[in-house]
Amino acid sequence: MSENNEFCIACRSIGSGMFLGYFLREKRKVNLGKATFGIILVLMFSLGFGIGSNGELLNSLPDVGLSAAVIASIAIAFSVMFVKAVKRSAGLE
Amino acid sequence: MIKYILAALMLGGVAGYLDANWATVVNSVWVSDYLLNASLILLLFVMGVAFAMDKDSISKIRRTGPRILIVPLAIALGTILSGVVSALILGINVVATTAVSAGYGWYTLTGPLVSQVFGAKWEALGFAANFLRELLTILTVSLMVKVDKYAPTASGGATAMDTTLPTIVRYCGDDTLITAFASGFVLSIIAPFTIMAIASLGHVPIPLFL
Numbered sequence: 115m116s117e118n119n120e121f122c123i124a125c126r127s128i129g130s131g132m133f134l135g136y137f138l139r140e141k142r143k144v145n146l147g148k149a150t151f152g153i154i155l156v157l158m159f160s161l162g163f164g165i166g167s168n169g170e171l172l173n174s175l176p177d178v179g180l181s182a183a184v185i186a187s188i189a190i191a192f193s194v195m196f197v198k199a200v201k202r203s204a205g206l207e
Numbered sequence: 208m209i210k211y212i213l214a215a216l217m218l219g220g221v222a223g224y225l226d227a228n229w230a231t232v233v234n235s236v237w238v239s240d241y242l243l244n245a246s247l248i249l250l251l252f253v254m255g256v257a258f259a260m261d262k263d264s265i266s267k268i269r270r271t272g273p274r275i276l277i278v279p280l281a282i283a284l285g286t287i288l289s290g291v292v293s294a295l296i297l298g299i300n301v302v303a304t305t306a307v308s309a310g311y312g313w314y315t316l317t318g319p320l321v322s323q324v325f326g327a328k329w330e331a332l333g334f335a336a337n338f339l340r341e342l343l344t345i346l347t348v349s350l351m352v353k354v355d356k357y358a359p360t361a362s363g364g365a366t367a368m369d370t371t372l373p374t375i376v377r378y379c380g381d382d383t384l385i386t387a388f389a390s391g392f393v394l395s396i397i398a399p400f401t402i403m404a405i406a407s408l409g410h411v412p413i414p415l416f417l
Contacts, residue, residue, distance in 0.1 A: 124369055127248045128388060131255020139260050140235065146257050150250065154373045155215040157246040162242025164239030167227035171391060174331035181297050182335035186343055188296070189289040189336075190362045194354065196285030196403050197278055197361035199408070203279035205270060206357060206386065 211350045216345070248385060250373045257381050264382040275386055279393035282361050283401065286311055289361040290405075300325070302409045307333045309401040311394040312340040312362030324406040338362060344371045352378045352415065365398050367391030400403075 123158060175182075223239065226232055258264050268275075290305030297304070303325040310317025316335035322330030344362040345349075348371075351358040356379050363371035368391025375387045 123244075124251055124391075127251035128255040128384075131252035131257075132259040133255075135256035135259030135409050137264065146253050150253050150257070150373065150377070150403075151211075153246050153250050154276055154318060154377065155211060155255065156246070157250060157350045157370070158212050158215035158375060159219035159222070159245065160238050160246060161345075162216040163222075163223035163226070163235065164219075164243065165338070165342075166220035166223025166225075167235040167239060169227060170331075171334060171403035172224075174335055174380045178328075178332045178335045181293075181299065182332055182339050185290070185293045185304060185308055185332070185336040186339035188293045189311075189340055189364070190343060192285035192289035192292070193282045193361035193364065194285075194351070194358045196281040196341065198276050198355050200281040201357060203274070204281075205272070206278070 209346075211342060214343065241374060247335050247369055251369075254373065254376055254381070254384055258384045261381050264384070267382055268385050271386075275392060277359065278360065278386060279390040279397075282311065282390060282394060283309075283397060284363060285361070286364065287401065287405070300409075302343070303329050303403060306402050306405040306409075307336050309398065309405050310337040311398050312337050312344070312366040313364075313395060313398050314338040314341065316398055320399065320402045321406065324409055341366045345374050348374050348378045356383065356388065361389050363387065363392040365391055368395055 223235060226235055226238075227318075263399060286308050286363075287305055290308030291301055293308065294301040294304035300404065303321065306321050306324070307317060307329065310320075310333060314334045317337045318330045321333040342361070344364075344366065347362070348359045351362055355361075356404035359371070359375045359379055360367050363375060366372075367375060367387040372387055374390065376384050379387075
């Protein structure tokens with residue numbers, strides 16, 4: 115869901131969920147854990163499906179795979195380090 | 208828990224490959240687009256409900272306020288710097304590699320954008336590097352949460368607002384929802400601008416080109 119016009123769909127889904135959750139607050143506890151995990155598995159399956167059926171991506175991996183892995187790993191490492199460094203100033207415990 | 212996630216991901220990968228290369232049972236768009244988006248919309252909704260039902264998470268956000276924006280900015284800065292480091296390690300074009308990194312995991316955007324400036328070879332790298340960032344975030348979330356509660360958010364980059372958000376919240380707790388979502392949201396907004404801004408440096412001659 116990484117297209118500009120789908121931004122609002124993501125915000126609307128999460129926003130309407132929060133709206134509903136706010137009113138459900140005083141009601142008895144609803145356990146959403148199992149349902150969420152089930153949907154996560156569907157999401158992972160469809161993500162995998164997208165990768166598996168994307169011939170262009172799979173064909174490019176032997177050529178650019180190593181460089182891509184280096185770029186991605188270093189990006190992750192630096193992002194984590196930077197967030198750890200500013201965590202306190204961002205008010206996160 | 209992670210083993211079920213990996214199994215679902217791999218099963219999807221095999222199914223997608225077989226569907227595309229052997230026998231087409233379903234139109235791949237149905238799964239990789241419609242089913243993906245439907246499950247994502249439903250997940251975001253359910254996570255919104257869970258978040259708002261927890262009184263503590265809202266008071267935490269109130270305490271943090273706009274300072275939360277420091278997180279995506281730190282991720283952006285870290286990622287851009289990582290592009291320079293990666294290019295030096297790999298011995299490739301610094302500007303193009305940094306532009307590739309500046310997609311923050313948004314591969315469908317980065318590939319086409321960098322290819323406009325640097326050519327088709329970089330499209331594949333832009334796509335693969337950012338796609339791997341998303342994949343690695345999902346695969347390592349259970350390890351990364353031990354390093355730091357917000358490490359998976361940092362790792363997810365722009366994808367922390369959608370595809371990696373469910374896994375992040377699952378492992379890091381409902382109270383990370385807003386931080387992760389806000390961070391992913393800000394990074395998604397700035398990604399096209401940072402990619403193009405960095406790419407425009409490509410016209411500057413040495414020492415930026417290796």
